[in-house]
Amino acid sequence: MSDKKMAPKRPDYEGSDGESYGKPSKRSRMMEKDTDEYLKRRERNNIAVKKSRERSRQKAKETIEQVNRLRAENEMLExxxxILSKELSVLKDLFLAHAGNVAQSERAIEATESRAPIPDHQYSSSKQKQ
Incomplete structure (x- = not known):
């Protein structure tokens, strides 16, 4: 067996009273803020946050624009x-008036034909055909 495996574990951090802890104390973590790695991570995070907020603003702006377009389209369609309802109403009235006139005209023609005497020239033409 190797000596590494058998060696007792050394704690990574010690508290002010000399006791060992598994995690770094708040004070040692705060000191890490001055490291290059920490500063790079913060910078990358700040950039990511800015991008995320900008995307969120852009999406909200696009949504508002779409709502405005749809409202305008809806108003136009209404x-x-x-207009089409009014046109339909006018056309219905015209159709009904025309249909009523046609029916009235047909009744008038039928009534006139049934009462009208046959003219002389029809008698002569009907006799000639026989």
Whole structure:
């Protein structure tokens, strides 16, 4: 067996009273803030936060723009529905008036034909055909 495995574990950190702890104390962690690695990590994190916030702002802006476009489109479509409804109403009225006139005209023609005497020239032409 190697000596490394058998050697007693040394604690990484010691408290002010000489006791050992597994994690660094708050004071030693604060001292680490001056290291290059810490500063680089903070800088990368700050950049990532800025990017994230900018993306969030951009997404909110795009959402507002889309809402405004959809509201305008909706208003335009509602106006179109109103215009088409009025047009439909006018066309229905015209159709019903025309249909009523046609029916009335047909009844008038039928009534006139049934009461009208046959003109002389029809008698002569019907006799000639026989």
């Amino acid at each position: 106006q179109k529905v109103e």
